[in-house]
Each structure stands twice: as C-alpha cells, then as structure tokens.
Amino acid sequence: MTNEPMLKVENLRKLYPVSKGIIGTLTRQPQLYVHAIDGVSFDIPRGEILALVGESGSGKTTTGLCTLGLTEPTEGNIHLEGENLADLSRARQQKALRRKAQIIFQDPYESLNPRQTVFQAVSEPLEVHHLASTRAEKIEKVTAALEAAGLKPPADFLHRYPQQLSGGQRQRVVIASALVLNPSYLVADEPVSMLDVSIRAEILNLLLNLRDEHNITMVYITHDLASAAYIADRVAVMYLGTIVEIGPAETVLDDPRHPYTKALMSVIPVPNPRQRKKRIVLKGETPNPIDLPTGCRFHPRCPEAIPSCSKTEPKLEDLGDNHQAACLLLKD
Amino acid sequence: MSLLSVKNLSVEYHTDAGVFRAVDQLNFSLEPGRSLGLVGESGCGKTTAMLALMRLLPDAGRIVSGEVLFDGVDLLQLSPAEMLAYRWGKISMVFQGAMNALNPVRTVGSQIGEALKLHKTVPRKEVPDEIDRLLDMVGVTAGSKKQYPHQYSGGMRQRAMIAMALACRSQVIIADEPTTALDVMVQAQILDLLQRLQAELNLAVIIVTHDLGVVAEVCDDVLVMYGGRMAEYADADAVFNQSVHPYTKRLLAAFPDINAPRSELASIPGHPPPLNDLPPGCRFEPRCGVGGEKCTRENPEIIEVAPGHYCSCLLARPEKRSL
Numbered sequence: 212m213t214n215e216p217m218l219k220v221e222n223l224r225k226l227y228p229v230s231k232g233i234i235g236t237l238t239r240q241p242q243l244y245v246h247a248i249d250g251v252s253f254d255i256p257r258g259e260i261l262a263l264v265g266e267s268g269s270g271k272t273t274t275g276l277c278t279l280g281l282t283e284p285t286e287g288n289i290h291l292e293g294e295n296l297a298d299l300s301r302a303r304q305q306k307a308l309r310r311k312a313q314i315i316f317q318d319p320y321e322s323l324n325p326r327q328t329v330f331q332a333v334s335e336p337l338e339v340h341h342l343a344s345t346r347a348e349k350i351e352k353v354t355a356a357l358e359a360a361g362l363k364p365p366a367d368f369l370h371r372y373p374q375q376l377s378g379g380q381r382q383r384v385v386i387a388s389a390l391v392l393n394p395s396y397l398v399a400d401e402p403v404s405m406l407d408v409s410i411r412a413e414i415l416n417l418l419l420n421l422r423d424e425h426n427i428t429m430v431y432i433t434h435d436l437a438s439a440a441y442i443a444d445r446v447a448v449m450y451l452g453t454i455v456e457i458g459p460a461e462t463v464l465d466d467p468r469h470p471y472t473k474a475l476m477s478v479i480p481v482p483n484p485r486q487r488k489k490r491i492v493l494k495g496e497t498p499n500p501i502d503l504p505t506g507c508r509f510h511p512r513c514p515e516a517i518p519s520c521s522k523t524e525p526k527l528e529d530l531g532d533n534h535q536a537a538c539l540l541l542k543d
Numbered sequence: 544m545s546l547l548s549v550k551n552l553s554v555e556y557h558t559d560a561g562v563f564r565a566v567d568q569l570n571f572s573l574e575p576g577r578s579l580g581l582v583g584e585s586g587c588g589k590t591t592a593m594l595a596l597m598r599l600l601p602d603a604g605r606i607v608s609g610e611v612l613f614d615g616v617d618l619l620q621l622s623p624a625e626m627l628a629y630r631w632g633k634i635s636m637v638f639q640g641a642m643n644a645l646n647p648v649r650t651v652g653s654q655i656g657e658a659l660k661l662h663k664t665v666p667r668k669e670v671p672d673e674i675d676r677l678l679d680m681v682g683v684t685a686g687s688k689k690q691y692p693h694q695y696s697g698g699m700r701q702r703a704m705i706a707m708a709l710a711c712r713s714q715v716i717i718a719d720e721p722t723t724a725l726d727v728m729v730q731a732q733i734l735d736l737l738q739r740l741q742a743e744l745n746l747a748v749i750i751v752t753h754d755l756g757v758v759a760e761v762c763d764d765v766l767v768m769y770g771g772r773m774a775e776y777a778d779a780d781a782v783f784n785q786s787v788h789p790y791t792k793r794l795l796a797a798f799p800d801i802n803a804p805r806s807e808l809a810s811i812p813g814h815p816p817p818l819n820d821l822p823p824g825c826r827f828e829p830r831c832g833v834g835g836e837k838c839t840r841e842n843p844e845i846i847e848v849a850p851g852h853y854c855s856c857l858l859a860r861p862e863k864r865s866l
C-alpha cells in the first residue's frame with residue numbers, strides 16, 4: 212500500500228470537439244477535434260513534485276484538470292491514492308476528491324474576490340463542503356491554513372481585503388484556501404508567472420516547504436524550465452498533448468535527450484552574460500492540435516529530423532535511471 | 544557625444560490622491576549598435592521614463608526636469624511640430640501589451656505602407672516592395688501582409704511593430720516588455736530578431752523588462768531601477784558579476800538559474816515603496832537588510848564605483864578592479 216503512487220495516469224486522452232458552425236453542420240463537414248491530450252501516462256509517488264513543462268497549448272492545464280476530476284477524460288485511467296476516478300460514482304468521486312485534491316491558479320489578482328476578507332476567502336471552502344460546524348472551529352482551521360501558507364501572524368491578516376495585500380501575500384491567501392481542506396494532492400498551475408521576480412522565490416519556497424512538512428504531492432505546471440528545475444523532483448516535457456521526455460529533474464536538465472527539450476533548455480535565459488550560449492531557436496510556432504503532423508508531431512520544427520520522422524510516430528524509450536524520451540534518433 | 548543621452552529626467556503624476564514622482568533623476572546614454580536593458584519590479588517607473596523621453600506621457604504625467612539629448616538636440620525643448628521628426632522618425636517605441644499601436648481595422652501591410660509614405664522613407668512607387676522587404680526582415684511571411692492584427696499571434700504582432708519602427712528608419716528602438724506574454728521559444732525568436740537588427744542596422748535598442756534573464760542574454764548595458772530611481776547602472780557583465788547595489792544582489796539571488804538549479808532562491812521580503820509615501824532615507828532601506836542607521840535618514844547620491852559603473856547606495860565605495 213505504501214509503495215502505491217499517489218497519482219497514476221494511464222494513457223490519458225482528451226479531445227475537444229471543434230465547433231463546426233451552421234455552415235459546417237449543413238454541409239456535413241466531418242467533426243474535427245482539438246487533441247488537447249493525446250496519450251499521456253505518468254506516476255507520481257507520494258510526496259513528490261512533478262513539473263509539467265511546455266509551450267502554451269501543449270496540454271498542461273488540461274492534464275492537471277483531469278487528475279482533479281474537474282474535466283472528464285475522453286480515454287484513459289486516473290488513479291488517485293489507488294482509486295480509479297472513473298469507477299467512483301459522481302457524488303462519491305466529488306466527495307473523495309475535494310478532501311484530498313486542490314488546485315492553485317495562476318493569477319492571484321483574479322482568484323480573489325475584492326469584497327471578501329482573507330477570513331471569508333479561506334473559510335469559504337469549509338462552508339461549501341460543510342467541514343466546520345462552529346465558528347471557533349472555522350477560525351482554528353483558517354488560522355492553521357494561513358500559518359502553513361506563511362502568513363504570520365495569521366491574526367494580522369484575517370480581516371484584510373485583497374487590496375491591502377502585496378502580490379506575494381495574495382498568492383499565499385490563494386494557497387491557504389487550497390490548504391484549508393488538508394489536501395494530500397495539489398496542482399499548482401503557473402502559480403508564480405504573474406508575480407514579480409522578487410516574490411516568486413517566496414512562493415516556490417513555500418510550495419517546497421508544503422511538500423517537506425505536509426508531504427503534499429504536487430503537479431507544478433509551468434512554461435519556465437528554470438523554476439521547474441528548482442522545485443521539481445521529476446520533470447515531464449509536453450509537446451502538442453504528449454510527453455516527449457520525462458525523468459528525474461537533474462537527469463533531464465543535465466542530459467536532455469529529446470531535440471525539443473534540448474531547444475527549450477538552450478533558450479532559457481540565464482542570468483549571467485558570461486554564460487551566453489548558442490540558442491537553438493525553433494522556427495515558427497507550435498502547430499494547432501486539430502490537424503496534427505504525421506509521424507513525430509515535432510518533426511516539422513525539429514532541427515535533427517531524419518526522413519522517417521514524418522512517417523513513424525516515436526514511442527517513449529527507456530534511457531535508464533527512470534528517464535524516457537520519445538524520439539526516433541534514440542531508437543537503435 | 545552619445546546618440547541618445549538622458550540627463551536628470553524626473554517625471555511626476557498628478558492624481559486625485561496627490562502628486563507623486565514616478566521617475567526621479569534618471570540618467571543613461573546609448574550608442575548606435577548597443578542595447579540597454581531597463582529592469583525593475585512592476586511600478587518602478589520604467590514605462591513612464593520611456594513615455595517621457597518619447598514625449599508621450601498621459602495627461603496626468605509631467606516632466607519636471609531633465610534633458611533628453613538626441614544627437615545633442617534636447618527633445619524636451621522642441622515644439623510639438625519639431626518633435627514629430629524625432630518621434631517615430633528617430634526613436635520608436637514598441638508598446639507594452641494592450642497599448643499595442645496597431646490599428647485593428649487596417650491590414651498590417653497597409654499600416655506599414657502608411658508609415659513609409661508619412662515618413663517619405665522611399666519613393667511612392669517603391670512602397671509595395673519596401674513593405675515586403677521589411678516584413679521579410681522581421682520574419683513575417685509575405686502572405687500575412689494582407690491580414691489584420693487580430694489574425695496575428697502575439698509573436699507576429701511584435702514582429703509587425705518592429706517592422707513599423709524600421710519603416711520609419713528609427714535609429715533607436717524602445718521595446719517595452721517585448722516578450723513578457725510570449726512563450727519561451729517565441730521570446731527567443733523576438734530577442735534573436737532584435738539582436739540581429741541591432742547588429743545589421745547599427746540600431747540602438749532599449750529593452751524594458753522585469754526579466755533579468757532576458758537582459759543578461761541580450762543587453763550590453765543594464766540599468767536597474769527601484770522606486771523611480773536608478774539603483775545601479777553599468778555594462779551587463781559588471782551588473783551581473785560585480786554588482787554593488789544590495790537590490791541588484793538580492794534580485795539576482797531571487798532569480799532561478801537553470802545552470803544552478805539547486806542553489807537556494809532567496810526572496811526579497813516586503814514590497815516596493817508606494818511612490819506617494821517614500822521612506823525618508825534610501826527607498827530600498829525597508830527591504831535592504833544590510834543598511835545602517837544612516838540609510839533611514841539619507842537619500843543616497845549616485846556615485847561612480849568603477850569607470851562607467853554607477854550605484855546609488857550609501858554603502859557603495861569606489862573600487863579598484865583588476866580587469
């Protein structure tokens with residue numbers, strides 16, 4: 212039981228139908244789909260942080276939402292603490308999930324209601340789920356959550372409005388509202404990208420701390436490989452709805468094997484002009500996920516592509532040390 | 544004499560809540576073919592400083608002192624008519640985010656054509672060819688010139704804005720947060736483009752950003768702003784490897800470095816001071832951590848700690864540096 216991963220995702224697929232419009236319907240055009248996630252599998256052991264890294268539209272948020280039961284997969288299985296989300300009845304699924312799985316969104320300015328005090332915002336989840344019977348119990352739980360989110364002393368913050376908080380403090384309030392239900396699994400979707408550099412570190416350190424002290428399992432979603440490298444135990448690089456490389460953070464960063472990961476690594480700005488390096492700048496932008504390229508979906512932009520790349524779809528290859536990448540050049 | 548030099552520029556905003564100084568005694572200069580990175584946290588006055596030197600401040604903004612010398616001519620003394628030859632003609636600005644200056648109801652190609660005609664950059668009959676040449680130069684495919692701005696991705700819009708600046712034959716391009724909302728790969732494409740133009744056309748480029756990494760990758764010189772003032776100003780190597788100002792040091796310590804993924808990041812507690820209620824001494828003092836009692840009383844002067852390396856910190860002393 213203890214060796215069982217906190218989260219197990221198997222062959223996840225999520226398609227969104229593209230609206231055809233009236234003309235499309237009348238002319239019986241075939242239904243097209245956005246392939247938001249197209250066959251993704253991974254495990255996260257309890258207490259580990261997995262970073263999902265990739266460009267806009269690569270399917271990171273959709274993957275996160277599926278693991279929380281907030282959107283239903285088209286195909287595939289998701290097991291949270293051994294329970295298959297699809298096997299649970301709708302009501303029971305919700306109940307099980309809300310106790311243990313939470314999400315933090317990107318924008319602390321939008322996630323908070325300007326007319327709610329910190330106490331109201333953080334206690335709301337308790338009320339929604341009827342998890343505190345008395346006011347004293349509510350205050351106790353909110354205080355503990357604020358404390359865990361690093362808002363100390365909590366009493367100073369209870370009656371403040373968002374306008375009276377700094378950006379970092381607002382994001383801490385958002386995190387406290389996620390913590391108040393004592394989750395064991397957390398999805399943090401770009402939690403620092405809207406924050407100034409000076410306060411990003413504080414939130415990243417807080418997330419690390421939550422893992423260390425509360426053993427919370429996390430998916431950290433970002434397009435910034437540098438912050439992923441800092442926070443994550445394992446990194447999964449996504450491209451057009453698939454994982455193209457996954458492995459221990461150090462291994463993926465020290466020895467990226469997929470051409471896309473290599474390019475991504477080379478363009479991460481490094482804060483030292485003495486370490487300027489040749490950037491592998493890919494041409495064009497990510498193709499749309501409706502009409503996917505044949506073969507390897509990265510081949511139209513890949514600097515290393517060989518003729519077979521446009522025909523054969525690469526599978527994740529084992530590279531040892533729990534490291535896998537999906538590229539035809541790795542197969543021999 | 545520098546191509547562009549800004550001296551003691553100060554700007555105030557007049558608001559219902561009172562008057563406050565958003566830019567205080569800013570100094571820098573720029574040569575052809577060089578790039579300057581203007582960095583600082585949100586609200587430290589970067590955009591305001593750039594709008595002031597373009598003389599495009601909103602109504603609430605007033606320039607209270609300073610000079611903006613372009614080739615020795617003080618732009619702040621010019622009549623509005625005289626200024627027209629400089630704004631866009633000599634200095635162009637690619638605006639931050641929503642202020643995007645592309646007209647939504649005209650095709651991108653026709654807007655560039657209009658700029659070419661207005662500035663009489665090329666004879667009228669050469670305008671269509673010049674549109675193609677400029678779009679090609681910034682990496683927009685010829686087929687896209689008949690499209691409208693909303694059909695462009697964020698990266699293509701940045702490219703089109705840069706093409707507009709080139710259409711006017713500007714010698715200075717100010718790019719305000721040119722890559723902030725873009726994916727890393729598109730960001731790299733735009734930075735590559737700016738670097739290439741800087742070298743090929745001998746352009747002077749100012750990149751305004753809060754991303755230290757971007758600055759370290761592409762800028763020759765760096766000016767770090769804090770609360771409307773210059774904290775530190777030097778060439779990029781000095782700012783990143785021999786920084787003197789505690790704010791610069793702490794910013795660097797807070798920035799994740801993919802080459803040192805496990806080195807501990809240290810945030811800077813607190814937040815920038817409200818500009819209408821600045822601390823009496825050094826404006827960084829409340830967050831500094833290494834300052835002394837003097838820092839709570841005295842506003843630091845700008846001193847030259849090494850040739851071309853300026854810093855406004857009371858603890859800073861001139862240094863001898865071995866090269």
Ligand SMILES: Nc1ncnc2c1ncn2[C@@H]1O[C@H](COP(=O)(O)OP(=O)(O)OP(=O)(O)O)[C@@H](O)[C@H]1O
Pocket residue numbers: 227245246247248265266267268269270271272273274434500
């Ligand atoms: N509700 C939806 N209906 C239709 N398409 C959707 C929906 N949600 C997401 N998509 C599409 O699915 C793809 C993956 O989206 P997703 O939001 O998961 O990407 P992401 O990696 O989180 O991107 P970003 O970095 O921009 O947040 C995109 O092409 C997106 O347009």
Ligand SMILES: Nc1ncnc2c1ncn2[C@@H]1O[C@H](COP(=O)(O)OP(=O)(O)OP(=O)(O)O)[C@@H](O)[C@H]1O
Pocket residue numbers: 556557558565583584585586587588589590591592601603604639753818
């Ligand atoms: N039109 C205006 N009227 C009054 N105050 C303004 C106006 N524009 C900006 N300010 C204020 O002036 C200060 C400097 O703003 P500015 O936009 O120059 O900062 P910035 O460094 O460009 O920030 P960001 O990184 O968020 O773009 C801020 O406190 C801002 O709130």
Ligand code: SF4
Pocket residue numbers: 469470471507508509510511513514515516517520525537538539540
């Ligand atoms: S399979 Fe081919 S196209 Fe795909 S990443 Fe590898 S080399 Fe590039």
Ligand SMILES: [Mg+2]
Pocket residue numbers: 271272273400
């Ligand atoms: Mg997303």
Ligand SMILES: [Mg+2]
Pocket residue numbers: 589590591639719
């Ligand atoms: Mg700005």
